[in-house]
Amino acid sequence: MILHVDYLYWLAGAALLLVAAYTLADTTHPRRYGSAAFWGLFGLLFLAGDWLPAELSGIIVLAIVLLAGLGRLGSGHHVALPALRLQDSLQKLGRKVFLPSLLVPLLTVALSLAVKDMKLAGAPLFDPKNVTLLALGVSCLASFALACRLTRETPAQGMRETHRLLDCMGWAVLLPQMLAVLGLLFADAGAGKAVAHMATGYLALDTRWVAVLAYVLGMALLTMIMGNAFAAFPVMTAGIGIPFLLGMHHGDAAVMAAIGMFSGYCGTLMTPMAANFNIVPVALLELPDKNAVIKAQVPTALLLLAVNAALMNWLMFR
Known part of the structure; x- marks a missing residue:
């Protein structure tokens, strides 16, 4: 197969480790070490969960629960984009601002139907057992690319916003x-x-x-x-x-x-x-x-x- 579901897990794990790194680098964060450990351990499960012993994975899950339960998570200080820049961007985009959100379900359904029997060099294009999940992952990446194109922002800004949202939402x-x-x-x-x-x-x-x-x-x-x-x-x-x-x-x-x-x-x-x-x-x-x-x-x-x-x-x- 060309695309395996593990690729999505590794991508999610890498993003979570990057969030942990952002948090650790924020010296003004009130719960810097606890929050960084929380997101880092969570990302580690996505990246290496298949290779870790079940007992170690269980210990990591318990550590994540303890960090959240003992109140070691918090929200740091995030620099917002200038208000005038946001307002100007929204005025230019208009209703196009909804396109990235709408692309996810539409493309997911389309890919689920189109690629289930598709092969490349004799191998299935998507993992046959996880066609829908892979379609959702590809759709999310396409939506992210479209959002960057429409707003003329960089993927790095998208990761900063990911950090901000995860930091605010915490254990939820x-x-x-x-x-x-x-x-x-x-x-x-x-x-x-x-x-x-x-x-x-x-x-x-x-x-x-x-x-x-x-x-x-x-x-x-x-x-x-x-x-x-x-x-x-x-x-x-x-x-x-x-x-x-x-x-x-x-x-x-x-x-x-x-x-x-x-x-x-x-x-x-x-x-x-x-x-x-x-x-x-x-x-x-x-x-x-x-x-x-x-x-x-x-x-x-x-x-x-x-x-x-x-x-x-x-x-x-x-």
Whole structure:
């Protein structure tokens, strides 16, 4: 294969180590050493997790938890871009400012469909087991490049902004990984079978569009309850996705995964359980209404959920 999922992990690990280096170099940071250790250990797991002994990886995870739990993280001083420069950039961009964000889901779905059977010199272009994840990674890189092109900023400025955001969000950045593990625990405990039992008892899942709606809406609702689509995905996929969409209706797994996760993200936009997305920004912006972000996102989330259902019913069974 040409592109392996490990490349994405190594890239994420390198970015986190760079954030740790930025933090360590900031002599005004109130929690410089603790924060640098937190991001450095987190990055080390991405870079070398496959080669580290399981016991050592567990010790690193415990160290990360202790650093966060003992309050050794903090936000440093960050130099903002001049206000006039920001205002001038926004006026020039107009609605183009949304293009990098929109590119990520659109390109992810397109690549998931286009490259799953594509080969170069007889080898698969993407790792067949991780087509959707690789498509998402390539889409994020393309979005980053587009953002740099539109704003005429350098990748170095993008990394400085990455450092600033991670520094402000702190341990909440780890919530997706923690909730993904929680989702796997639920799946291993038989939650997927329970979902399948309940769904077959009340829904006609042998009808294709009913199964699609059950999966899409279930992803959104379970995400709202659990706080993250990574936690909902293994449960809904084990309960409805694999046995009905793939097994009974013979759909495309890559499309199911891509649009299913996107449907879960719609639920993320509508729940306070997704603290890192919906509660932390309220605190950072010092908004008087703690649900202001959620209220602003609900119309978009509902519209996207309807579009996702239509796209899945069309693209998954072509």
